[in-house]
Amino acid sequence: MTRRKLAAGNWKMNGTSANLAELDALAKAHPTPGCDILICPPATLIARAAQAVPDQIAIGGQDCHQNETGAHTGDISAQMLLDAGASHVILGHSERREDHEESDADVRSKVVAALAAGLKVVVCVGESLTEREANNTLDIIGGQMAGSIPDVVTGENLVVAYEPIWAIGTGKVPTLDQIGDVHDFIRARLERRFGVGVGRSTRILYGGSVKPSNATEIFAVSNVDGALVGGASLKASDFSPIIAALESA
């Protein structure tokens, strides 16, 4: 089974109109990319980003509400993301789980809403440093997967991102063996729950302090199908070499 690799950028709460030039530079650097490229800018830029980029770059949201419409001031529905030009949405990022107290059940209902709207989802899971030091990593990941991923997913509309919380924005990265162990575990869990077809076609991304300098070795790890990149996705000059590393992985 060959899975098309995915380089995904999460701009978080960074970027105004001026940063759209980075997308332009990225598109020019990768006219016919050898992997999928996804950029998730802040919601305020989604419509303009989607209009500005050519087809080889997909645009995604960073969260959505579980309801289609209604009295939810400040929230954005999956349909609205789709209407603005997004094709994907990141759900269950650890910053959402922490800052907005999102539970696995919350994430699951958002995933259901996003899939019903026709979006593809990038579901994030990952352990804290305390959980890793207590040797609970796989239990935590297994629990988050069971709780956050609904039954209705396919290998085409689901991407799982393994993001150890302690590696996000810190410059710390797990060892390659640690990354491989978690990715192999996620693959096995997907196959067990959804069957071999879905389990083997779902992409599993690593996220947490991915940089041009460590991308090549991370992409060589088994069951790493790409990366979810925060800080190093903001500038085309940083993200482009990461894409190139994935293309040649």
Ligand code: PGA
């Ligand atoms: P980082 O963030 O690459 O800045 O560590 C990754 C993420 O949170 O998706």
